[in-house]
Amino acid sequence: MEKLGYLLLAGVTNGSVYGLVGLSLSIIYGSSRVINFAQGDFVMLGAMSAVAFVATAALPWPLAIAGTVAGASIVALALDYVVYRPLARRKAPPLTIMMGTLGAAIAIYGAALLAWGPDQQFVPALFSLDPMNLGPLVTNSQQLAIIGAFAMFLAVTWFTLFRTRLGLSIRATGVNPRVALLMGIRSERIVQFSFLFSALISSVSGILVGPLLGGQIGMGLLLTVKGFMAAILGGLGSPFAAAAGGVAIGMLEALMAGYGTSLYAEPAIFLIILLLLFVRPYGLLGDYEAQKR
Amino acid sequence: MRRQYGIGALICRRPLCVALAALGSLGATGLALADPLPLKICMIDDRSGAAADTGIESLNGFNMVIEPLNAKGGINGRKVELVVYDGKTDPQLTATYATRCAEDDQGLMIVGGSPSAPAAAMVPVAAQNEIPYYILSASANNLTDDAQWQFRFGPKAAQDAIAVADAFAAIGFKKVSVINNSTPFGTDTSRSTIKELTAKGVAILTQQTYDIAATDVSPQVVNLRQGDPDVILVFPYPADGARVARTIRQLGIKTPIVMPRVGVMAAFRKLAAETADGILVPISVDVTRPEVAKLYADYNAKFKPIAPSPSPAQGYDAATLTVAVLSDALVQKAIDSGDLAAARKAIRDATERLGKFQGMQGQAGVTYQFSASQHHGPPDQGFFVFTQVADKGERLVAPDMSQLKPKN
Numbered sequence: 001m002e003k004l005g006y007l008l009l010a011g012v013t014n015g016s017v018y019g020l021v022g023l024s025l026s027i028i029y030g031s032s033r034v035i036n037f038a039q040g041d042f043v044m045l046g047a048m049s050a051v052a053f054v055a056t057a058a059l060p061w062p063l064a065i066a067g068t069v070a071g072a073s074i075v076a077l078a079l080d081y082v083v084y085r086p087l088a089r090r091k092a093p094p095l096t097i098m099m100g101t102l103g104a105a106i107a108i109y110g111a112a113l114l115a116w117g118p119d120q121q122f123v124p125a126l127f128s129l130d131p132m133n134l135g136p137l138v139t140n141s142q143q144l145a146i147i148g149a150f151a152m153f154l155a156v157t158w159f160t161l162f163r164t165r166l167g168l169s170i171r172a173t174g175v176n177p178r179v180a181l182l183m184g185i186r187s188e189r190i191v192q193f194s195f196l197f198s199a200l201i202s203s204v205s206g207i208l209v210g211p212l213l214g215g216q217i218g219m220g221l222l223l224t225v226k227g228f229m230a231a232i233l234g235g236l237g238s239p240f241a242a243a244a245g246g247v248a249i250g251m252l253e254a255l256m257a258g259y260g261t262s263l264y265a266e267p268a269i270f271l272i273i274l275l276l277l278f279v280r281p282y283g284l285l286g287d288y289e290a291q292k293r
Numbered sequence: 294m295r296r297q298y299g300i301g302a303l304i305c306r307r308p309l310c311v312a313l314a315a316l317g318s319l320g321a322t323g324l325a326l327a328d329p330l331p332l333k334i335c336m337i338d339d340r341s342g343a344a345a346d347t348g349i350e351s352l353n354g355f356n357m358v359i360e361p362l363n364a365k366g367g368i369n370g371r372k373v374e375l376v377v378y379d380g381k382t383d384p385q386l387t388a389t390y391a392t393r394c395a396e397d398d399q400g401l402m403i404v405g406g407s408p409s410a411p412a413a414a415m416v417p418v419a420a421q422n423e424i425p426y427y428i429l430s431a432s433a434n435n436l437t438d439d440a441q442w443q444f445r446f447g448p449k450a451a452q453d454a455i456a457v458a459d460a461f462a463a464i465g466f467k468k469v470s471v472i473n474n475s476t477p478f479g480t481d482t483s484r485s486t487i488k489e490l491t492a493k494g495v496a497i498l499t500q501q502t503y504d505i506a507a508t509d510v511s512p513q514v515v516n517l518r519q520g521d522p523d524v525i526l527v528f529p530y531p532a533d534g535a536r537v538a539r540t541i542r543q544l545g546i547k548t549p550i551v552m553p554r555v556g557v558m559a560a561f562r563k564l565a566a567e568t569a570d571g572i573l574v575p576i577s578v579d580v581t582r583p584e585v586a587k588l589y590a591d592y593n594a595k596f597k598p599i600a601p602s603p604s605p606a607q608g609y610d611a612a613t614l615t616v617a618v619l620s621d622a623l624v625q626k627a628i629d630s631g632d633l634a635a636a637r638k639a640i641r642d643a644t645e646r647l648g649k650f651q652g653m654q655g656q657a658g659v660t661y662q663f664s665a666s667q668h669h670g671p672p673d674q675g676f677f678v679f680t681q682v683a684d685k686g687e688r689l690v691a692p693d694m695s696q697l698k699p700k701n
Contacts, residue, residue, distance in 0.1 A: 006511045017508050117341065118345055131542075138544055139543070254509075257501070
């Protein structure tokens with residue numbers, strides 16, 4: 001039972017990281033039908049900004065977090081104004097805009113290379129990395145904080161989408177931007193909000209995972225891939241489905257490593273996802289997308 | 294119509310002019326042959342990118358030989374010129390620089406190549422241009438198989454494996470658990486080591502593999518506990534190595550940890566901090582040798598202080614052999630003749646002749662073994678010692694290996 005406990009805890013921890021990126025991707029997709037290939041780079045910006053503000057500039061954590069979120073927001077606005085909006089106004093198809101976000105990812109990587117260099121950086125921990133007991137299990141506060149942040153952002157997303165007029169506008173824009181516009185909803189503002197909200201989620205995620213993964217300017221790519229897998233598995237149209245997809249992948253990885261063969265865990269998980277998508281092409285919880293078509 | 298022979302045509306008749314012209318051209322050729330080649334060496338390595346530390350440290354080590362030599366006037370009055378390129382851990386860019394060195398810079402030889410991929414990219418360039426190439430720490434096993442122009446100073450991955458297997462057999466370890474990341478480095482090095490351990494009768498209780506993007510590696514680490522191993526072998530990259538070390542200690546596992554190569558890297562030790570303490574690393578630098586200790590003391594006085602990693606020693610040893618080779622009479626004769634191809638061939642041949650020497654790597658009395666049939670310098674036996682991480686990852690110390698004992 002102790003082993004199962006560790007596997008479940010690891011599955012939830014890793015799944016929360018994938019889920020946070022999947023949630024960010026899905027929020028933007030929900031309002032714009034665009035996959036933001038630069039999303040993982042916002043996680044990187046979060047981790048590396050923590051290095052700059054806390055380790056280098058010796059700022060207190062509240063200021064460092066505010067600075068990190070502000071920096072990520074500026075980059076998100078640049079992504080909106082420089083890439084998304086000009087292309088969308090010229091009626092570019094989503095695939096073209098996605099290529100634009102890929103270009104933005106390369107530009108962010110290049111800027112980060114100039115700012116922080118190529119080396120692995122030590123990211124200061126917001127919470128303690130010392131072992132702590134959680135019932136019979138041993139973990140640390142930083143890992144629990146990742147799970148907590150995941151739960152918090154899920155709750156905030158749910159509240160925003162289903163309990164506010166803004167959320168109603170976001171959902172309406174996602175269903176049909178033209179009709180939403182006719183109804184008086186400024187869809188460009190909605191998309192801009194989704195870029196900003198996703199940047200907030202990803203940059204805070206970066207602050208939390210940085211001390212565990214280590215800060216390196218190339219870390220965004222792997223996380224984008226995992227987040228994208230999570231969103232596809234869960235169902236791209238719904239942020240909650242994407243988040244659930246992240247947890248499912250984390251659980252699969254942990255259980256495969258714990259009870260199966262860890263050497264072939266990654267290809268086995270890809271195979272499982274592929275088989276699942278044969279049965280449910282719009283993801284595990286992608287009924288909404290399926291109905292739309 | 295009368296042919297023109299320039300100035301010669303004005304002063305002589307045709308047969309004489311032809312003879313004069315021929316003499317003139319011979320004279321010109323003779324003058325060109327008399328121009329000695331500059332002692333130009335290209336240092337192509339990673340000074341940015343994932344392996345920046347190794348490239349910077351090996352260049353510093355190389356300069357510790359070349360700068361004093363040049364200050365004393367160089368070799369036979371000619372200074373050694375270094376042309377330095379940053380390959381940025383990019384194989385394609387590295388190969389381009391190697392070509393530029395061979396064709397445009399007219400370099401006598403190439404030195405560098407710390408990660409295997411950029412080093413491998415320079416091997417065909419060296420063969421095509423017939424230019425000697427000294428590889429430094431790149432560890433891929435096949436880099437010097439059937440080598441014609443390349444020579445290697447760092448141990449290959451299989452030799453780490455042999456060193457680990459020999460040490461475990463000597464200690465009496467019978468049960469080993471292995472954990473590695475899923476990159477080619479992790480899977481290849483663990484496979485080589487498992488092969489050597491199995492050959493020595495050491496049981497592999499489990500081999501665990503993890504994704505480097507995994508925040509929590511406890512599923513794999515929990516499995517390491519099964520069978521109560523005598524020692525845990527870890528093959529990671531620096532960041533995920535820190536995660537593994539932290540998780541092992543977090544779960545209260547007291548088993549000794551051995552982490553080849555990555556365990557000495559500054560990035561790993563800083564990220565792992567106190568959880569790195571006690572980790573054992575087989576290393577080709579034996580700081581109990583006085584001359585090696587002096588090398589690192591001098592290095593730390595001159596450059597950014599580091600814990601002894603093999604890179605400065607590899608750069609230093611490559612420079613030592615370079616100077617010996619360039620000072621060789623046959624090489625000097627070829628250089629004096631101005632024939633670049635002959636000079637490069639003479640350098641290769643001299644490396645094969647002069648390549649048995651005691652460098653700054655290996656145990657006392659153990660020499661490099663370069664020869665015409667052996668372009669991989671480090672021998673299988675006696676090249677490694679063990680070092681241990683201490684003081685929250687800040688220092689590397691000589692471990693007391695007698696404290697290591699099998700559990701039963």
